[in-house]
Amino acid sequence: MKAMVLRGKELTIEDVAKPTPGPGQVLARVRACGICGSDLHAARFMDDMIAASRMSGRTAWDTLDQSKGMVMGHEFVAEIVEAGLGAEEWAAGTRVTSIPVLMAPEQPNGFLSIGYSPETPGAYGEYVIMSAPLLLRVPDSVPDRVAATTEPCAVGLHAVREARMQLGEHAVVMGAGPIGLMTLLWLKKEGVGHVTISDYAETRRALARKLGADLVLNPADVVVAEEVAKAAGGAPPVVFECVGVEGTLRQAMELVARFGRVVVVGVCMKEDRIYPMVGINKQLTMQFVLGYSAAEYAEALGALADGSVNTGPMVTRTVTLDELPAAFAALADPHDCKVVVLP
Amino acid sequence: MKAMVLRGKELTIEDVAKPTPGPGQVLARVRACGICGSDLHAARFMDDMIAASRMSGRTAWDTLDQSKGMVMGHEFVAEIVEAGLGAEEWAAGTRVTSIPVLMAPEQPNGFLSIGYSPETPGAYGEYVIMSAPLLLRVPDSVPDRVAATTEPCAVGLHAVREARMQLGEHAVVMGAGPIGLMTLLWLKKEGVGHVTISDYAETRRALARKLGADLVLNPADVVVAEEVAKAAGGAPPVVFECVGVEGTLRQAMELVARFGRVVVVGVCMKEDRIYPMVGINKQLTMQFVLGYSAAEYAEALGALADGSVNTGPMVTRTVTLDELPAAFAALADPHDCKVVVLP
Numbered sequence: 152m153k154a155m156v157l158r159g160k161e162l163t164i165e166d167v168a169k170p171t172p173g174p175g176q177v178l179a180r181v182r183a184c185g186i187c188g189s190d191l192h193a194a195r196f197m198d199d200m201i202a203a204s205r206m207s208g209r210t211a212w213d214t215l216d217q218s219k220g221m222v223m224g225h226e227f228v229a230e231i232v233e234a235g236l237g238a239e240e241w242a243a244g245t246r247v248t249s250i251p252v253l254m255a256p257e258q259p260n261g262f263l264s265i266g267y268s269p270e271t272p273g274a275y276g277e278y279v280i281m282s283a284p285l286l287l288r289v290p291d292s293v294p295d296r297v298a299a300t301t302e303p304c305a306v307g308l309h310a311v312r313e314a315r316m317q318l319g320e321h322a323v324v325m326g327a328g329p330i331g332l333m334t335l336l337w338l339k340k341e342g343v344g345h346v347t348i349s350d351y352a353e354t355r356r357a358l359a360r361k362l363g364a365d366l367v368l369n370p371a372d373v374v375v376a377e378e379v380a381k382a383a384g385g386a387p388p389v390v391f392e393c394v395g396v397e398g399t400l401r402q403a404m405e406l407v408a409r410f411g412r413v414v415v416v417g418v419c420m421k422e423d424r425i426y427p428m429v430g431i432n433k434q435l436t437m438q439f440v441l442g443y444s445a446a447e448y449a450e451a452l453g454a455l456a457d458g459s460v461n462t463g464p465m466v467t468r469t470v471t472l473d474e475l476p477a478a479f480a481a482l483a484d485p486h487d488c489k490v491v492v493l494p
Numbered sequence: 495m496k497a498m499v500l501r502g503k504e505l506t507i508e509d510v511a512k513p514t515p516g517p518g519q520v521l522a523r524v525r526a527c528g529i530c531g532s533d534l535h536a537a538r539f540m541d542d543m544i545a546a547s548r549m550s551g552r553t554a555w556d557t558l559d560q561s562k563g564m565v566m567g568h569e570f571v572a573e574i575v576e577a578g579l580g581a582e583e584w585a586a587g588t589r590v591t592s593i594p595v596l597m598a599p600e601q602p603n604g605f606l607s608i609g610y611s612p613e614t615p616g617a618y619g620e621y622v623i624m625s626a627p628l629l630l631r632v633p634d635s636v637p638d639r640v641a642a643t644t645e646p647c648a649v650g651l652h653a654v655r656e657a658r659m660q661l662g663e664h665a666v667v668m669g670a671g672p673i674g675l676m677t678l679l680w681l682k683k684e685g686v687g688h689v690t691i692s693d694y695a696e697t698r699r700a701l702a703r704k705l706g707a708d709l710v711l712n713p714a715d716v717v718v719a720e721e722v723a724k725a726a727g728g729a730p731p732v733v734f735e736c737v738g739v740e741g742t743l744r745q746a747m748e749l750v751a752r753f754g755r756v757v758v759v760g761v762c763m764k765e766d767r768i769y770p771m772v773g774i775n776k777q778l779t780m781q782f783v784l785g786y787s788a789a790e791y792a793e794a795l796g797a798l799a800d801g802s803v804n805t806g807p808m809v810t811r812t813v814t815l816d817e818l819p820a821a822f823a824a825l826a827d828p829h830d831c832k833v834v835v836l837p
Contacts, residue, residue, distance in 0.1 A: 203771030206748050208719075208729065376551075386551065400770060405549050419770040427743060427762040428546030430782035437780040439773035 153494070154276025155475045156220040157194055162476040167222065170272060170280045172235035175254065177281050179247060183299035184274035185226030185466075186475075186490045188328065188395070189418065191482055193223060193267070196420040203420070215268065224273030224492070225251030225266040228289055228298035229281070238283035248301050249285040250448045275475060277494050287449055290456040296469060297455055299491045300329075300462040305451035307333025309443035310416045311341060314389050321345035321383040323375070324364075324391045325403060327355035329465060329489045330416055331393035332362055336460050339363045345383045349375050354467070358488055361464050376406050387411065395419045400437075401426060409433045416440055465489045496837070497619025498818045499563040500537055505819040510565065513615060513623045515578035518597065520624050522590060526642035526812075527617035528569030529833045531671065531738070532761065534825055536566060536610070539763040546763070558611065567616030567835070568594030568609040571632055571641035572624070581626035591644050592628040593791045618818060620837050630792055633799040639812060640798055642834045643672075643805040648794040650676025652786035653759045654684060657732050664688035664726040666718070667707075667734045668746060670698035672808060672832045673759055674736035675705055679803050682706045688726045692718050697810070701831055704807050719749050730754065738762045747772045747780070758782045808832045 152169040155162055172178040193200060197217060231245045241247070252262040253271055265281075266273020273279065289298045311334060316322065322338055324331045327350035338346045339362075347366040348359040359367045366382045368375050379387055386408035392399050395417025403413045404425060413435060430437065443451070454460035467487045470478045472494045482490065495512040498505055515521040536543060540560060574588045584590070595605040596614055608624075609616020616622065632641045654677060659665065665681055667674045670693035681689045682705075690709040691702040702710045709725045711718050722730055729751035735742050738760025746756045747768060756778060773780065786794070797803035810830045813821045815837045825833065 200771070203769055204775060206769055207772045207775035208748070208752075209775065395770075405551070409551075415770060415773060418774055422767050423770050424765050424767050426546055426549055427738075427758060427766050427782070428543070429550045430758060430780075431761055431784050432547060432550035432552065433782070434784050435782050437773075437782075439770070439776070439778045439780075441774050441777050 152277040153472055154222045154272065155472060157223055158220040159217055160194060162194060162479055164473055164476065167272070167276065169278055172233055172238070172280055174236040175238055175283050176235040177231050177238050177241050177283055177286065178233040179229035179231045179279055179281060181227055181229045181274045181277060181279050181494045182246065183228050183295040184224040184492045184494070185299045185303065186478060186482060186492065187226055187303065188330070190223045191479060192418065192420055194479060199420040219269040221267070221269050222272035222276050223266045224275035225264070226299050226302040227251070227274035227279060228295050229274065229279055232278065234283070241283055241286060246289040246298070247281065247286045248289055248298055248452065249281045249287060250445050251302065252282070252285070253280065254282040254284065275472070275492060285445065287452055289452065293452070293455050295493065296466045296491045297463050300465065300489060301448065301452045301455060303329045303333050303489070304455060304460060304462055305443035305448040306330055306416070307337045308447050308451050310334050310391060310414055310440050311337040312447065313438060313440045314391070314412060314414045316341060316343055316389060319344070320388045322347070322389040322391065323379055323387040323406060324348040324393055325399055326350055326392070326394035326417060327352070327359040328393065331391070332358060332465055332488065333462070334391050334393055334416065335359060335364055336362055336462065340454065340460055347379050347383065347387070352486070354486055355488060358464060362461070389414065391416055393417045397421055397423050404429045404433070404435060407433065407435060412436045412438055414438050414440060466491050469493050495620040496815055497565045497615065498815060500566055501563040502560050503537060505537060505822055507816055507819065510615070510619065512621055515576055515581070515623055517579040518581055518626050519578040520574050520581050520584050520626055520629065521576040522572030522574045522622055522624060524570055524572045524617045524620060524622050524837050525589065526571050526638040527567045527835045527837070528642045528646065529821060529825060529835065530569055530646065531673070533566045534822060535761065535763055537822060542763040562612040564610070564612050565615035565619050566609045567618035568607070569642050569645040570594070570617035570622060571638050571644070572617065572622055575621065577626070584626055584629060589632040589641070590624065590629045591632055591641055591795065592624045592630060593788050594645065595625070595628070596623065597625040597627065618815070618835060628788065630795055632795065636795070636798050638836070639809045639834045640806050643808065643832060644791065644795045644798060646672050646676050646832070647798060647803060647805055648786035648791040649673055649759070650680045651790050651794050653677050653734060653757055653783050654680040655790065656781060656783045657734070657755060657757045659684060659686055659732060662687070663731045665690070665732045665734065666722055666730040666749060667691040667736055668742055669693055669735070669737035669760060670695070670702040671736065674734070675701060675808055675831065676805070677734050677736055677759065678702060678707055679705055679805065683797065683803055690722050690726065690730070695829070697829055698831060701807060705804070732757065734759055736760045740764055740766050744768050747776070747778060750776070750778060752776045755779045755781055809834050812836050
């Protein structure tokens with residue numbers, strides 16, 4: 152089958168072996184797959200990712216042979232083609248998605264990530280393997296390009312839930328990329344009265360306005376803290392850091408109110424600098440979040456299906472598989488928001 | 495009266511005006527005052543402290559005239575000499591302590607810190623002013639040198655309470671200085687089954703053993719993570735960072751278990767570097783704590799009085815006021831633990 156392969160820092164379209172579903176698995180034809188920031192990171196900063204993983208006490212990537220080639224892609228919706236032993240209840244043609252892991256009881260944590268190892272190819276290709284017990288049927292009301300946003304939508308939901316927003320609290324979201332916008336959508340859905348979002352890119356600010364932000368700021372033009380205080384009556388009790396570059400953590404700590412929470416959703420690949428004294432003076436909590444639970448993933452899909460979370464406007468472009476390497480390069484400049492591959 | 499004055503980075507013994515108690519205040523003769531790490535910081539890094547305060551949105555120090563001279567000292571026990579208007583219930587000779595603030599309704603936050611402004615001299619002098627409603631009588635069972643540890647004892651209590659330790663959790667305390675040891679004492683009092691403490695200084699490790707640590711490590715000799723895992727059955731769910739120098743936050747993040755909490759008690763005066771990816775991979779919470787509540791202060795004094803927290807061994811030296819500047823210089827080398835001035 153055709154797929155985009157990452158080898159070192161090279162992205163190429165190649166013909167790779169079509170995978171075969173094992174027991175409890177299904178083979179599905181990819182209908183759509185979103186480009187995730189983590190994939191952009193992996194293509195550029197794989198060594199940093201591996202180093203950080205090691206510092207985190209994980210060894211999963213210690214044996215990764217980068218020359219082997221890896222098919223990424225973990226924000227997918229696909230159509231079942233073939234069911235493995237014991238997965239026969241899943242009829243060919245059913246549109247499904249799942250959290251991007253394969254059940255693997257022999258692994259220390261019981262699963263393998265889809266799209267981050269040469270052995271478990273992701274959905275930047277024509278076909279993908281999924282574990283039947285993890286499958287979710289995609290309701291007809293959700294078009295492919297929207298179903299492909301289930302995964303980042305679940306990331307936003309998880310970040311918002313972990314923040315444990317309380318009645319009367321307002322929030323600032325730093326960064327109006329896909330994850331920042333997903334966070335915004337869930338904050339509004341959960342009933343947060345005032346959400347500010349900041350971004351340097353006009354196209355992303357326009358999206359934020361469309362998606363219901365109460366205040367949209369360009370940090371190049373205004374002092375964010377002052378505008379937020381004016382509009383929301385004080386410093387934000389909660390700041391979601393959804394940028395993930397050096398320096399934004401420090402800004403979040405300065406922006407947030409005393410006794411506030413900084414929820415770190417953005418993934419900075421490099422060493423970063425903070426002033427611990429600011430954290431202490433304000434008695435902050437800094438909460439690093441990652442991923443979502445299977446239940447949150449299902450809840451995100453449900454919200455897309457009933458229309459209570461509308462991620463549609465976020466998909467600013469679709470590309471074919473052949474166009475995917477070029478799309479990766481283009482995303483270095485944040486003109487687009489979420490780009491979805493339709494293989 | 496005689497007092498030690500901080501002017502710029504200079505510490506000198508001088509004759510300063512004896513303060514007069516206002517309404518609702520008492521004048522008390524200082525019986526003992528502990529040397530706090532924050533005072534050492536203030537004498538060396540005042541500019542950093544002011545800068546961090548400003549970054550934290552505070553302006554209290556913006557008008558601080560460092561040439562004016564400041565009497566520090568906020569870990570005190572004192573004996574009432576004279577009561578101001580409305581404070582007559584406090585008889586001369588009563589031994590008291592209080593949280594180190596003066597009630598000041600005209601201030602934005604309602605109080606003024608004792609010992610950190612030229613206008614509110616602390617207890618590195620012969621006399622100190624306190625607010626009567628904040629006074630706590632020191633029970634006879636608590637000698638002066640122990641009563642002077644009430645304040646850091648409350649800091650340890652606050653740190654432990656903020657960590658919300660759960661049944662079955664073990665903890666690592668990085669740093670066996672006074673705050674690390676206070677944290678250790680409260681962890682053991684609260685019933686934490688296994689507490690590891692690490693420090694480079696043998697004198698402090700010896701104290702930690704005496705005060706009930708289950709495992710005492712020298713990071714120069716062993717890999718702390720390995721020893722903790724062996725002794726306590728896994729990575730620590732909670733790490734208390736009680737050192738406060740560059741690099742320890744990063745070590746704490748690497749040491750703590752997945753989904754763990756790093757409680758930041760040590761005050762690093764400089765910019766520090768962390769790897770956000772480690773926080774994200776492990777889904778950590780980093781909790782910056784400061785001070786204590788008035789209730790915690792009273793609880794700390796109660797625990798000293800009933801003997802359930804024994805800080806006595808921590809006071810390794812007492813000095814006179816005249817010896818205080820030299821004691822400040824000597825504490826750069828952590829041979830001593832808590833040093834108490836008996837003016």
